[in-house]
Amino acid sequence: MASSTEITLKNKLGLHARAAAKLVNLAGKYHSHITISTPQLCADAKSILGVLTLAAGKDTLLRIEADGPDHGEAIDSIVELIEGKFGEE
Amino acid sequence: MRFKGTPVSQGITIGHAHPLDVEDALVPSYEIEESAVDAEVSKFNTALNRTIDELSAVKDAAAENAESDEMTAIFDVHIAMLKDPGIKRNTISKIITERKNAESAFSASIKSVLDILENSPDHYFRERVVDIRDLAQKVQSHMMGLEQAASASPFRDPILVASQLSPSQTGPFQDLAKGFVTEHGARTSHTAILARSLRIPAVVGIPGLMHSISPGDEIIVDGLEGEVIVKPSEEEKAHYIEKMKAFREYHEKLVQEAKKVSRTVDGHHIRLKVNIDFEEELKNCAEFGAEGVGLYRSEFLYLQCAPNLPSEEEHAAYYTRIAEAVYPHRATIRTLDLGGEKYFQEILEPKAVNPVLGLRAIRFSLRHWEMFQTQLRGILRASYKKNVSVMFPMVSMLEELQMARAALSEAMDSLRRDSVPFDPDIQVGIMVEIPVCALNAEAFAPYCDFFSIGSNDLIQYLMAIDRNNESMADYYDPHHPAFLRLLGSVAEAAKSRKIPVSICGEVASDPNLIPLFIGLGIEEFSMTPEALLEVKAKVRSLSFKECHKLAAQAVKAWTGTEVKNLLMGRPIKEKKFLGLKWSKGKSDG
Numbered sequence: 001m002a003s004s005t006e007i008t009l010k011n012k013l014g015l016h017a018r019a020a021a022k023l024v025n026l027a028g029k030y031h032s033h034i035t036i037s038t039p040q041l042c043a044d045a046k047s048i049l050g051v052l053t054l055a056a057g058k059d060t061l062l063r064i065e066a067d068g069p070d071h072g073e074a075i076d077s078i079v080e081l082i083e084g085k086f087g088e089e
Numbered sequence: 090m091r092f093k094g095t096p097v098s099q100g101i102t103i104g105h106a107h108p109l110d111v112e113d114a115l116v117p118s119y120e121i122e123e124s125a126v127d128a129e130v131s132k133f134n135t136a137l138n139r140t141i142d143e144l145s146a147v148k149d150a151a152a153e154n155a156e157s158d159e160m161t162a163i164f165d166v167h168i169a170m171l172k173d174p175g176i177k178r179n180t181i182s183k184i185i186t187e188r189k190n191a192e193s194a195f196s197a198s199i200k201s202v203l204d205i206l207e208n209s210p211d212h213y214f215r216e217r218v219v220d221i222r223d224l225a226q227k228v229q230s231h232m233m234g235l236e237q238a239a240s241a242s243p244f245r246d247p248i249l250v251a252s253q254l255s256p257s258q259t260g261p262f263q264d265l266a267k268g269f270v271t272e273h274g275a276r277t278s279h280t281a282i283l284a285r286s287l288r289i290p291a292v293v294g295i296p297g298l299m300h301s302i303s304p305g306d307e308i309i310v311d312g313l314e315g316e317v318i319v320k321p322s323e324e325e326k327a328h329y330i331e332k333m334k335a336f337r338e339y340h341e342k343l344v345q346e347a348k349k350v351s352r353t354v355d356g357h358h359i360r361l362k363v364n365i366d367f368e369e370e371l372k373n374c375a376e377f378g379a380e381g382v383g384l385y386r387s388e389f390l391y392l393q394c395a396p397n398l399p400s401e402e403e404h405a406a407y408y409t410r411i412a413e414a415v416y417p418h419r420a421t422i423r424t425l426d427l428g429g430e431k432y433f434q435e436i437l438e439p440k441a442v443n444p445v446l447g448l449r450a451i452r453f454s455l456r457h458w459e460m461f462q463t464q465l466r467g468i469l470r471a472s473y474k475k476n477v478s479v480m481f482p483m484v485s486m487l488e489e490l491q492m493a494r495a496a497l498s499e500a501m502d503s504l505r506r507d508s509v510p511f512d513p514d515i516q517v518g519i520m521v522e523i524p525v526c527a528l529n530a531e532a533f534a535p536y537c538d539f540f541s542i543g544s545n546d547l548i549q550y551l552m553a554i555d556r557n558n559e560s561m562a563d564y565y566d567p568h569h570p571a572f573l574r575l576l577g578s579v580a581e582a583a584k585s586r587k588i589p590v591s592i593c594g595e596v597a598s599d600p601n602l603i604p605l606f607i608g609l610g611i612e613e614f615s616m617t618p619e620a621l622l623e624v625k626a627k628v629r630s631l632s633f634k635e636c637h638k639l640a641a642q643a644v645k646a647w648t649g650t651e652v653k654n655l656l657m658g659r660p661i662k663e664k665k666f667l668g669l670k671w672s673k674g675k676s677d678g
Contacts, residue, residue: 017162017163017166017217018162018163018165018166020166020169021162021165021166021168021169022165024169024172025165025169028172044174044175046174047173047174047175048166048169048170048172048173049170049173049175049176049202050173050175052214052217053205053214
């Protein structure tokens, strides 16, 4: 009931406040427990304060893990958001 | 306990403290019974959800009107912060396991987050501290029932005590509050202006006051001397009751005088008008002998309609009521002047470090054409009796005035198409409040029907001081000869085109300065209704000729102190003028 993936942040500003808000909103739609980690830190993807403290800039390698009934969809949609550069550029 | 601050609205009142800010010191902290745990948790959840709902409503309104999601994105961030599971989990666990009441549990959870952020080496995180504090306050006030208390204070004769008051905080208390006391602020901040228009005493600038006051404490506010007495003794109370009576008698006498014409002893008519924020203030104006409204600050209409924007109907109805109330005198409606310390900074320019120098007033209106059109159509619809003037705030360049006039023409065309009546010759004027505009007044005069000098901002921008910064209050000096010479040159530019010029800032309320202004060629003043009485009494005691002699002296000064001395009868020493080529000083000076 778990899956994970790795993806590199490609948008210019990295995980800044607005991008983090989008990520957290999206993660909040799933029942699974979702974490997002940089090589140094790990955060609850549903906590904006957690995500912000990752201070992940452009080109950071992120690892996303989801555990729960909808883990597959959760990972897919988060990957889509990050690949789409948070709809910013 | 006695405190000394700056008196900003006259009168004396005795009442009970109603603190509005929720600072750490004021968050109640107690242990709860096991049976109360569920209720405490639900209190917290309700307060949190309510705050989220409110922010969502503000965000939706912003999204409807803003052109980019830049402006609304900040709300998404704030909403996400409120929904943060860490804070929520922490608070609930403190309620359940430590038996803390919801307010103190939440306060402790927020504090642990703030501690981390405050110590972060990254300035971005340190800046978020302000946001989180603000959000936490909103949740706290919901928990403490302050929102409900807003319509009915639990205290008799409530006196609002806060670190700083915003229009959204004072709004619900308007008919209720007997006085305002704040830790910050100055004569021209919102608290002061509102208190004067409501005719209730106010004292500002008492740092640390919040920590010395508990809800319900008896306090005396002396808006004459700027004193605030917390838990007064019987003698102190008796003294102030006497003082209160004496002030009322003096005030009554002035009201009797108000019916007389505003004319100097040598028969020169000086027109006195009022500045208003709410139509309710008009009731005082006729009684005080005002000759119309010189400044209606339309941002207060926006504030009343928030989080929605006022519709064209609402604009038209409100302005029509003002115009009808003052008829046959004129009502001058100033278009939206949001910005600076005023509300909705978040929507305007969330990242502006220095909002008073940013996107505000006419600069904002010109970039939000549709919103501007709605207001202009509303103003025009109220003008059908030909007694409405429209005024543009914060104009700095002639191009802006031309753009604004084009917007007005467009609004006129659309009303013509809809066969709605309006005054096609509506008077159009500008606020002269930015130095570059004042220095260039000659260029604006041919395109204006009147000038109105906004002295509060003009002094602020001239002196490079924030007028809400109490430690800079000494610099806010309307006696400064450079300011006076600038006023003189604006008056001269107006005169050359035969258009009227008035002062509508706070300095127009100061009877001691009126003779100087009259002498500089300004013959119209618009002020807070409360000041009208004293200013009229002053005008009726003045000689027009002497005013001109006085001003001719004052502009020769080099310092504000010299001008102050001149007003006390000490002549200014002659100076050697070099007759510099680019100086505006008159050659006969």
